[in-house]
Amino acid sequence: MPPPELTSQINSIHGVRLAGEPSIWDIQIGYPADSPQGTVTSVTPHEPSHEPSTKDDFESPLALPALTHPHIHLDKVFIHSAPAYAPFLPTAGTFQEALSSTTKAKQQFSHSDLIRRGEWLLAESVASGVTAMRAFVEVDHTVQLICLEAAIALKTQWKDSCDIQIVCFAQDPILSSEHGEQNMEFLETALHRYSQIDVIGTTPYVESSPEAAKQNIEWAIDRTLKLNKHLDFHLDYNLDSNKEALVWHVLQTLKQRNWTTHSTDKRVMLGHCTRLTLLTENEWARLAAEIHENKLPVSFVGLPTSDTYMASPPRTNADCKPPQDRPRGTLQVLEMIRKYNLDAVIGVNNVGNSFTPWGLPDPLSLACLGVGIYQAGSQADAELLYECVSTRARAAIGLSPSHSALCVKPGCRPDLLLVHDRDDTGCGVSRPRTNVAEVVWTPPGKLNRDVVSGGRLKISPFAAADSDALYQF
Structure with a gap:
C-alpha cells in the first residue's frame, strides 16, 4: 500500500475560519529556496468575490494546526x-x-x-x-x-x-x-x-x-x-x-x-x-x-x-475493599x-x-x-485538549521550538487540519463545527477532514470536491 498522494504545493487557502477569530481569512504560503518545507507567510481578511453567495461564514472550513x-x-x-x-x-x-x-x-x-x-x-x-x-x-x-x-x-x-x-x-x-x-x-x-x-x-x-x-x-x-x-x-x-x-x-x-x-x-x-x-x-x-x-x-x-x-x-487476599472498588x-x-x-x-x-x-x-x-x-467541559478546556494533541504535542517531542496557540499565524509550518461540514449522513443535511470546542466534543469523521502536510493537500475523494475554490496552487 503506497503512502497517500499529495497535490502540488499550495500557494494560498481562501475563505477559512480560524480558532478564536471572527470572520473568515485567507492563508498565504511561501516556499523558501533554502528550506524543504513551506511557511505561512501571511494571514489576511478574506475579500469576498462580487458574485452573490448564500454561503454562511460558519460553513467555511475551520483551519487548525495539524x-x-x-x-x-x-x-x-x-x-x-x-x-x-x-x-x-x-x-x-x-x-x-x-x-x-x-x-x-x-x-x-x-x-x-x-x-x-x-x-x-x-x-x-x-x-x-x-x-x-x-x-x-x-x-x-x-x-x-x-x-x-x-x-x-x-x-x-x-x-x-x-x-x-x-x-x-x-x-x-x-x-x-x-x-x-x-x-x-x-x-x-x-x-x-x-x-x-x-x-x-x-x-x-x-x-x-x-x-x-x-x-x-x-x-x-x-x-x-x-x-x-x-x-x-x-x-x-x-x-x-x-x-x-x-x-x-x-x-x-x-x-x-x-x-x-x-x-x-x-x-x-x-x-x-x-x-x-x-x-x-x-x-x-x-x-x-x-x-x-x-x-x-x-x-x-x-x-x-x-x-x-x-x-x-x-489487590491482595487481605484486601477489604468491596469488589466494585477498582x-x-x-x-x-x-x-x-x-x-x-x-x-x-x-x-x-x-x-x-x-x-x-x-x-x-x-x-x-x-x-x-x-x-x-x-x-x-468548558470551551477553554477543549482548546487546551486540542493543543495537547497538536501544537503542544509537536513541541514536546522536539519538532518545534515551543508550542503556539491554535490560531494559524505567519511563521507557522503549513501542517493544517481543515474541518468541513460536508454531509456524511446520506440524509442531505450537515452540521458545522463552529469552533474548536465542537471539534473536540464531537469529532468530525474523516470525510470532513482535509489534511495539509508541508503545504501540500492529501488527495481524497472528499477534498477534491471543493478544492478549486478553497486551494490555489
Missing part, C-alpha cells in the same frame, strides 16, 4: 486485527498477560507483517490529520533489529505525509534478567548502525530491582547525551504507594549530567507516570520546582486509553499545565493489542475522551 502523536507504538499496532496473532488475544486483561502474550506474538513478526500493520496505523492517522508522530519500535533478543528496519522503511516512504520520529525502544530489561545482556547488545548495535534513530527509549520499571531500574535510567541519560538524541522513558507505570517513584531519580540524574535547556536542545519525555497521581500536593509542588528551577527540558505524556485499561492498584489512574494533564506550569500532553500509545485493545489512532477521539477523564 495533529500529532507524541507517543505511539508502531510495531505492536493492530496485532488483534491480524489473524496470525489470534492465539494471543487477552483473556485476563492484566499487564503481565499483555507483556507475556506480546512477547510470544513478537516471535512471529516479519518485515512484511510489520510494514502492513504499520501502514494501517499511518493511513488511519494521516487521514485523521496527523502529520507528525513519535513512533516506538522495540529492539531486543526476540525481534533483534527487524522492527527498527521496518520503521526506517516506513519513515522514508511516508516522509512527505508524516514526519516519523523513530524511538529505538527497550521494552525489556537491559541491565538484569536472563536476556538483559543480549538486549543491551542489540540496542548498542542499532544505535551504532542507524542514523535514522531520533530517540532512545527504555522501560526502567521492568528491571528486576530498583537498583537495576536506576542504572537503566543513568545508562539511558548518559548514552542519549553522548549521541545527541532525545530521550523517552516509560516510567512509574503503577498505582502502588509502596513503590518508590523513579521520577525523582530521573530528575536527579538529569541535574547531575547538566541536561538543561541551555546545554542541549534535546528533550526528555516521561510516559505513563501513573504512580505520580498518588503524590501529595507538596510533592507536586516540589516536582514542578525541580524542573523549573533547574531548567530541565522535561515533558510528560499521559496515555489515558492505556492507563485506564491497565493501571490499577495491587480505581484507575492517569496523569491529570490539564491540572499539571494550569496549576504547576508543567509541560504535559496526551497520546494514543497502543492501538489494537493486549496493552490497549480499544480506541482509535485518532488524536481527536483522545481529546474527546479527555473531556470526561478530566471533567473538562
Whole structure:
C-alpha cells in the first residue's frame, strides 16, 4: 500500500475560519529556496468575490494546526486485527498477560507483517490529520533489529505525509534478567548502525530491582547525551504507594549530567507516570520546582486509553475493599499545565493489542475522551485538549521550538487540519463545527477532514470536491 498522494504545493487557502477569530481569512504560503518545507507567510481578511453567495461564514472550513502523536507504538499496532496473532488475544486483561502474550506474538513478526500493520496505523492517522508522530519500535533478543528496519522503511516512504520520529525502544530489561545482556547488545548495535534513530527509549520499571531500574535510567541519560538524541522513558507505570517513584531519580540524574535547556536542545519525555497521581500536593509542588528551577527540558505524556485499561492498584487476599472498588489512574494533564506550569500532553500509545485493545489512532477521539477523564467541559478546556494533541504535542517531542496557540499565524509550518461540514449522513443535511470546542466534543469523521502536510493537500475523494475554490496552487 503506497503512502497517500499529495497535490502540488499550495500557494494560498481562501475563505477559512480560524480558532478564536471572527470572520473568515485567507492563508498565504511561501516556499523558501533554502528550506524543504513551506511557511505561512501571511494571514489576511478574506475579500469576498462580487458574485452573490448564500454561503454562511460558519460553513467555511475551520483551519487548525495539524495533529500529532507524541507517543505511539508502531510495531505492536493492530496485532488483534491480524489473524496470525489470534492465539494471543487477552483473556485476563492484566499487564503481565499483555507483556507475556506480546512477547510470544513478537516471535512471529516479519518485515512484511510489520510494514502492513504499520501502514494501517499511518493511513488511519494521516487521514485523521496527523502529520507528525513519535513512533516506538522495540529492539531486543526476540525481534533483534527487524522492527527498527521496518520503521526506517516506513519513515522514508511516508516522509512527505508524516514526519516519523523513530524511538529505538527497550521494552525489556537491559541491565538484569536472563536476556538483559543480549538486549543491551542489540540496542548498542542499532544505535551504532542507524542514523535514522531520533530517540532512545527504555522501560526502567521492568528491571528486576530498583537498583537495576536506576542504572537503566543513568545508562539511558548518559548514552542519549553522548549521541545527541532525545530521550523517552516509560516510567512509574503503577498505582502502588509502596513503590518508590523513579521520577525523582530521573530528575536527579538529569541535574547531575547538566541536561538543561541551555546545554542541549534535546528533550526528555516521561510516559505513563501513573504512580505520580498518588503524590501529595507538596510533592507536586516540589516536582514542578525541580524542573523549573533547574531548567530541565522535561515533558510528560499521559496515555489515558492505556492507563485506564491497565493501571490499577495491587489487590491482595487481605484486601477489604468491596469488589466494585477498582480505581484507575492517569496523569491529570490539564491540572499539571494550569496549576504547576508543567509541560504535559496526551497520546494514543497502543492501538489494537493486549496493552490497549480499544480506541482509535485518532488524536481527536483522545481529546474527546479527555473531556470526561478530566471533567473538562468548558470551551477553554477543549482548546487546551486540542493543543495537547497538536501544537503542544509537536513541541514536546522536539519538532518545534515551543508550542503556539491554535490560531494559524505567519511563521507557522503549513501542517493544517481543515474541518468541513460536508454531509456524511446520506440524509442531505450537515452540521458545522463552529469552533474548536465542537471539534473536540464531537469529532468530525474523516470525510470532513482535509489534511495539509508541508503545504501540500492529501488527495481524497472528499477534498477534491471543493478544492478549486478553497486551494490555489
